[in-house]
Every structure is written in structure tokens, then in C-alpha cells.
Amino acid sequence: MDWTFLIVKLIQVIAVFAVLLTGCAYMTWLERKLVARIQSRLGPMNAGYQGLLQPVADMIKLLFKEDITPKHVDKFIYGIAPLASFIPATLSIAVVPFGDSITLFGRTYDLVISNLNVGILYVLAITSIGVYSIIMAGYSSNSKYSLLGGLRSSAQMISYEIGMGLAIVVVILLSGSLNLVDIVDKQGSFVGWYVFRNPVAFVVYFICAVAETNRSPFDLPEAESELVAGYHTEYSSMKFGMFFVAEYANMITVGAIATTLFFGGWHGPFLPPIVWFLIKVAAFQVFYIWARGTLPRLRYDQLMSFGWKVLLPIAVINVMVTAFFVL
Amino acid sequence: MIEARTMTLNMGPQHPATHGVLRVQLELDGETVVRAYPIIGYLHTGIEKTAESKHYYKVIPTTDRMDYLAPMSNNLGFCLAVEKLLGVEIPPKAQWARVCLTELTRLNSHLVWIGTHALDIGAMSMLLYAFREREKILAVYELVSGQRMMSTYFRLGGLAEDLPADFDQRVREILEEFPSKFDEYEDLLTNNPIWRSRTIGVAKISPEDALSCGFTGPLLRACGIKHDLRKANPYSSYEKFDFDIPTNDGCDVYARYLVKVQEMRQSLRIVRQALDGMPDGDYRANAPGVILPPKERALKEMEALIFHFKIITEGIHPPVGEVYQGIESPKGELGFYIVSDGGPYPYRMRVRPPSFVHTAALDKLCKGGLVADVIAAIGSIDIVLGEVDR
Numbered sequence: 063m064d065w066t067f068l069i070v071k072l073i074q075v076i077a078v079f080a081v082l083l084t085g086c087a088y089m090t091w092l093e094r095k096l097v098a099r100i101q102s103r104l105g106p107m108n109a110g111y112q113g114l115l116q117p118v119a120d121m122i123k124l125l126f127k128e129d130i131t132p133k134h135v136d137k138f139i140y141g142i143a144p145l146a147s148f149i150p151a152t153l154s155i156a157v158v159p160f161g162d163s164i165t166l167f168g169r170t171y172d173l174v175i176s177n178l179n180v181g182i183l184y185v186l187a188i189t190s191i192g193v194y195s196i197i198m199a200g201y202s203s204n205s206k207y208s209l210l211g212g213l214r215s216s217a218q219m220i221s222y223e224i225g226m227g228l229a230i231v232v233v234i235l236l237s238g239s240l241n242l243v244d245i246v247d248k249q250g251s252f253v254g255w256y257v258f259r260n261p262v263a264f265v266v267y268f269i270c271a272v273a274e275t276n277r278s279p280f281d282l283p284e285a286e287s288e289l290v291a292g293y294h295t296e297y298s299s300m301k302f303g304m305f306f307v308a309e310y311a312n313m314i315t316v317g318a319i320a321t322t323l324f325f326g327g328w329h330g331p332f333l334p335p336i337v338w339f340l341i342k343v344a345a346f347q348v349f350y351i352w353a354r355g356t357l358p359r360l361r362y363d364q365l366m367s368f369g370w371k372v373l374l375p376i377a378v379i380n381v382m383v384t385a386f387f388v389l
Numbered sequence: 390m391i392e393a394r395t396m397t398l399n400m401g402p403q404h405p406a407t408h409g410v411l412r413v414q415l416e417l418d419g420e421t422v423v424r425a426y427p428i429i430g431y432l433h434t435g436i437e438k439t440a441e442s443k444h445y446y447k448v449i450p451t452t453d454r455m456d457y458l459a460p461m462s463n464n465l466g467f468c469l470a471v472e473k474l475l476g477v478e479i480p481p482k483a484q485w486a487r488v489c490l491t492e493l494t495r496l497n498s499h500l501v502w503i504g505t506h507a508l509d510i511g512a513m514s515m516l517l518y519a520f521r522e523r524e525k526i527l528a529v530y531e532l533v534s535g536q537r538m539m540s541t542y543f544r545l546g547g548l549a550e551d552l553p554a555d556f557d558q559r560v561r562e563i564l565e566e567f568p569s570k571f572d573e574y575e576d577l578l579t580n581n582p583i584w585r586s587r588t589i590g591v592a593k594i595s596p597e598d599a600l601s602c603g604f605t606g607p608l609l610r611a612c613g614i615k616h617d618l619r620k621a622n623p624y625s626s627y628e629k630f631d632f633d634i635p636t637n638d639g640c641d642v643y644a645r646y647l648v649k650v651q652e653m654r655q656s657l658r659i660v661r662q663a664l665d666g667m668p669d670g671d672y673r674a675n676a677p678g679v680i681l682p683p684k685e686r687a688l689k690e691m692e693a694l695i696f697h698f699k700i701i702t703e704g705i706h707p708p709v710g711e712v713y714q715g716i717e718s719p720k721g722e723l724g725f726y727i728v729s730d731g732g733p734y735p736y737r738m739r740v741r742p743p744s745f746v747h748t749a750a751l752d753k754l755c756k757g758g759l760v761a762d763v764i765a766a767i768g769s770i771d772i773v774l775g776e777v778d779r
Contacts, residue, residue, distance in 0.1 A: 101517035206398050358583045359511025361761045
């Protein structure tokens with residue numbers, strides 16, 4: 063290990079982290095703008111041109127809000143729950159390749175923070191940790207709304223993780239690798255994308271991913287009409303901000319993983335790889351927002367029965383059929 | 390021994406989905422509702438009591454504040470009751486204008502209902518679509534009365550003023566535009582699988598229970614009982630209008646949704662007929678001594694001026710007696726029961742609010758459902774707390 067390697071990695075980490083967090087901030091702007099467009103409104107207009115500075119203003123506001131810790135909360139768990147939500151959300155982006163390897167000064171660098179051999183397992187493991195933060199927040203807040211929200215969401219995330227895992231198994235079967243860089247390389251150009259070779263897996267994956275990130279129409283944990291705000295009801299200031307950022311970071315991660323697993327990663331004609339990667343990820347985010355602007359919310363029991371009785375069998379059959387053809 | 394314990398969850402009065410300040414105490418077994426206990430009184434205004442110390446004319450503005458989503462219907466109910474007591478004949482133009490405006494009010498109320506109900510179930514955009522359309526109706530209110538919400542446009546004996554010159558054209562614009570908007574709403578909701586799964590079979594009530602709970606209006610019609618005061622006991626010339634009463638046998642939230650959506654289309658039909666057949670003539674009855682003469686006349690004629698002065702200062706003295714007048718408000722049967730002792734103030738005014746009756750049935754609707762169904766149930770019974778606590 064030498065210094066250049068470390069420095070390059072450090073630059074990569076900082077760059078990716080910065081892009082991810084800026085992405086989160088601008089996701090909120092994009093969401094508000096697009097939903098406003100769907101609802102024939104304008105959305106934020108005052109902070110900067112077309113409200114472009116709105117995320118900055120929001121962040122400043124959140125930072126300067128009073129950080130309220132209600133009485134009777136479990137202070138330690140209450141305090142670390144936002145962190146437990148925020149950190150895993152940002153961690154899983156580390157194994158996602160966002161470009162081809164480049165050569166600088168006679169050395170080759172992969173455009174991925176960590177070219178992990180078990181990349182997919184890492185992603186699954188890290189995203190699962192997010193559940194704990196929700197349970198912790200719901201439990202420690204000492205509020206019934208939070209508790210119900212936390213329980214709902216943990217049940218939901220665990221159930222949908224199974225379907226998601228099975229969808230990913232299909233990709234592993236097709237590519238024969240757990241390494242995300244390999245998976246991207248195997249897909250190659252347009253026709254080889256796994257979304258075309260196995261669309262069912264993609265649909266299952268994406269539905270599960272939406273449920274996993276607690277977004278509409280699966281946004282039960284924070285169903286504001288029933289549970290006020292769900293597990294983060296009692297949170298304020300930047301602690302709330304962390305849950306908020308984590309949600310958006312999760313959405314971006316899901317978009318990035320879906321791009322990598324099913325849409326050929328950074329592959330694409332004419333434009334540089336990174337641009338293609340960002341375009342694909344952004345398309346997923348638009349889809350998220352579109353669903354939110356249009357669909358009502360499922361009920362808890364319906365959501366669970368949909369996950370266990372519909373998605374899971376489909377995913378299992380899909381795995382078996384794929385395995386049959388691959389072997 | 391393991392003892393199953395229920396959890397008490399307090400929903401409201403400050404809760405995003407309870408439409409104002411309704412408080413519902415839920416007893417939950419897991420997420421299943423064992424008991425839903427509505428607690429009211431957080432918006433108590435004392436309108437019934439206040440009416441006892443106001444001249445008949447001056448009660449009208451307070452009625453606006455009961456069901457603030459349907460002010461004209463409240464005005465109409467009160468005016469009709471007092472007019473019945475006085476035995477005054479209302480000129481056709483005023484009757485037609487009242488029908489036209491109360492049907493617009495029905496649209497107004499139903500639009501707010503469809504928006505908030507859909508929002509509660511998670512379809513956020515519907516709220517803004519519905520409010521966009523509602524804005525046009527509020528503009529018509531403003532045109533006729535100068536007020537967007539608390540219009541107080543109806544007076545005893547007719548209307549406050551003649552209809553403005555461009556009233557006809559403005560309302561026709563609404564008639565042109567709304568059907569396609571309603572189609573859009575139905576595109577978004579009627580066949581949406583999530584919407585259907587959230588509403589079908591939810592908060593069911595049998596027709597017998599609905600009757601014994603005193604359900605009226607769209608809720609009763611969603612139980613398959615074809616009862617509408619506009620047909621059953623016509624007032625304000627409703628018998629001269631041609632419209633259907635939509636019913637549905639579903640008895641659930643979805644049935645209520647379908648009935649109301651169809652009702653909105655029927656309302657458009659009635660408004661169109663009212664505009665087409667709008668008669669000429671006086672906008673207020675000519676009954677010296679009891680009905681306020683139009684302002685133009687009071688400024689020119691001695692007698693009118695005298696009556697104007699007397700009615701404003703002394704009030705009117707209806708004959709001793711009592712009267713009940715029910716109308717089909719957007720939410721059900723809105724009844725005004727007025728007792729007169731011959732003095733200038735009502736001796737007693739009692740309002741039969743549909744929202745209050747429907748709120749009382751909340752436990753029946755919610756029992757056995759999930760917490761999420763409570764939200765759907767509250768949305769579907771379409772209550773306004775101003776009316777519950779009047």
C-alpha cells in the first residue's frame with residue numbers, strides 16, 4: 063500500500079460522499095418541484111432561481127432548530143437512532159461502481175470505492191441495519207405513535223427484504239458473481255441488461271426496494287394520517303434531519319443498486335460513463351416521486367399479505383425458473 | 390396466566406386526519422380497533438344558544454359558521470324554516486337562484502370531501518386537484534356575496550341582492566369545465582387497485598343499522614336506500630328539476646365514494662337546469678312588514694324606508710308556533726327546528742346536524758377494523774366539526 067493509493071481512495075470517498083449528500087439535498091428539491099408540477103402548483107420559488115437554494119435554506123433551518131428531547135425517552139437509544147439510520151444509508155454506496163476503470167499516471171483505478179468480492183451481500187447486510195434505527199427510534203421515543211410506526215416499519219422492511227434478496231439471487235445466478243463490478247461487466251451493452259433478460263426479477267426488486275425505503279405507496283411507517291409521523295414523531299432539529307436525509311440516501315442507493323444490477327451500470331453510448339450512471343439513477347428517483355404524487359397508500363395488513371402471498375411466491379418461482387435455464 | 394391487554398390510543402383533537410378537532414379514543418388490540426369513542430366539544434360555538442338572542446335576520450350569518458364547507462345550505466335551511474313560519478311565498482327567481490347556489494355548495498362540500506378523504510388514504514395530489522376546482526366555486530360565492538366562505542347570501546324572503554350580470558356566464562364556465570375534471574378524479578381513484586383495496590368492505594354498516602343510527606344523505610344512499618329530501622319532501626321548487634338519486638348497495642367506504650362522485654355530476658345537471666330556466670322577476674318576496682324590502686326601494690320609497698327601519702331596529706314578529714324544515718345538505722338531512730313565542734327573537738332554535746348523527750355511529754363503523762380503517766371511516770362519513778358542535 064502506498065500513499066498515492068490512499069490519497070486517491072480518500073478523494074474518491076470524499077467525492078462520492080459529497081455527491082451523495084448533495085444528491086439527497088437536491089432530491090428534496092426535485093421531489094417538491096415534481097410533485098408540485100403533478101399537483102399544478104409551483105413548488106419552492108423564493109430561495110434562488112426556481113427555489114434552487116431551498117435545500118440549503120432547509121438545512122440551515124434544521125440545524126438551528128431547537129433540539130428537543132422529550133421527557134421519559136431512553137436518552138442513549140434516542141440519541142443514536144438517527145445515526146444508526148443515517149450511517150448505513152450512506153455506507154452501501156461504497157461498493158457501487160459508477161464508471162469504467164481509468165488510468166492515471168500509469169496506474170489503473172477502478173471507479174468504485176471498494177471493489178468488494180461479496181459486494182451484493184455487503185449491500186444486503188448494510189441496508190438491513192437500517193431497520194434497527196427505526197425500532198430504536200420507535201421504542202425509545204416513549205410515544206404510542208412512534209412505537210406503532212416503528213413496529214410496522216420493521217415488520218415491513220424485514221418481509222420485503224426476503225423478496226428483494228430472492229430477486230438479487232436471480233442476478234447472481236445470471237452473472238455468476240457477487241461482485242458488483244463483475245455484474246456490470248457481464249451485462250455489457252444494452253441487450254445484455256438483466257432487466258431485459260429477467261424483467262420479473264427487476265419488478266420484484268424494485269417493488270421491494272420501494273417498500274424497503276418506506277416510500278409511497280408503502281409509506282406506512284410514516285402514514286401521517288394515522289400515525290402522525292410514525293417513528294420520528296418525537297424527533298426535531300437535525301436528529302429529524304438525519305432520518306430525513308437517510309430516507310433520501312436510501313432512495314438514491316436503491317436507484318444506484320438497481321442501475322448496477324439490472325440496467326448495465328455505467329454502460330451507455332456517447333456520453334461518459336459517470337453521466338450515464340447519474341442519468342439512470344436520476345430516472346429511478348423520478349419514478350419514486352411520480353409514484354408518490356399519484357398513488358394512495360396501502361393498508362398495513364394488505365401490504366404484508368402482498369409481500370408474503372404475492373411477491374414472495376413470484377420471486378421464488380422466478381429463481382427456480384432462472385436456475386433451470388442457467389444450469 | 391397471560392392477559393390480553395388493549396392499548397388506548399388517542400387520536401386528535403390535534404391530528405392531521407380528524408378533520409378539525411374531532412377526538413377519537415381508540416381502544417386497540419394490536420392494530421385492531423376494539424372500540425372507537427368519539428369525543429366532541431372542542432369547537433363548541435354555541436350557535437343554537439346565540440340564536441335565541443338575535444333577531445331572525447341576524448341569525449343567518451351565524452348559520453354560515455356551522456357547516457363552513459356548505460354555507461349556502463345552512464342559510465337555506467334556516468331561511469326556509471323561518472319563511473315557513475311566516476308563511477311567505479318566495480318569488481321563482483329567488484328559488485331558482487337558491488337551487489343553483491345550493492347545488493354549487495354541494496359541489497364545494499363534496500370537492501373538499503374527495504380531496505381530504507383521498508389525502509387521508511394517501512393520494513396526496515387529489516387534495517390539490519379538488520381545491521383547484523373548489524376555488525372556482527368560491528369565486529362565484531365572492532361574485533354574488535363578496536365573501537368566499539361565509540357568504541350569507543340568502544335572506545328571509547329571497548336573496549340579499551340580485552344576481553350579478555355575469556353570474557350566468559361564470560357558472561356556465563364551471564359547467565363546461567367540471568365534467569372533465571371529475572373524469573380525471575375517477576381515473577385516479579375509481580379503478581385504482583390500491584384505492585379499491587383500501588375502501589371496499591371497509592367501515593361497513595347494514596341498511597337497518599344505518600336507519601336506526603339516523604343516517605341520512607349520501608351515507609344512507611350508499612346503503613342502497615333511496616332517500617333524498619329533494620325528492621321525498623321537495624323544497625325551494627326542487628320538484629321542478631330533473632335529476633337522479635344515485636344509490637349503491639355496497640354499504641362501505643367505496644360505495645359512499647361512488648355515490649358522492651355521481652352526486653356531483655347530478656348537481657351539475659341541476660345547476661344547468663337552474664341557469665337555463667332562471668325566471669325573471671323579483672329576487673325577494675314582497676311582504677311588507679315581515680320581509681326586508683330591497684335596498685334600492687328603501688332608498689326611494691317612503692313606505693319601504695319605514696319598513697326597512699322597523700325591521701332592522703325591531704325585528705320581525707312571526708306568529709307563535711313551531712316549525713321544522715329539513716333540507717338535503719351535502720352531508721345529509723340538515724334540519725332547523727324553530728320555536729317562536731311571537732317575539733323578535735327565536736324562542737329556541739335547534740339544528741339537526743347530519744355530521745353529529747354520523748359521528749355518533751363512528752364506533753359501529755370502526756369496530757373490528759384496523760387503525761387505518763378508522764381514517765377511511767372518518768373520511769367517508771364526511772363530518773364538519775363546526776356542525777357537530779354548533
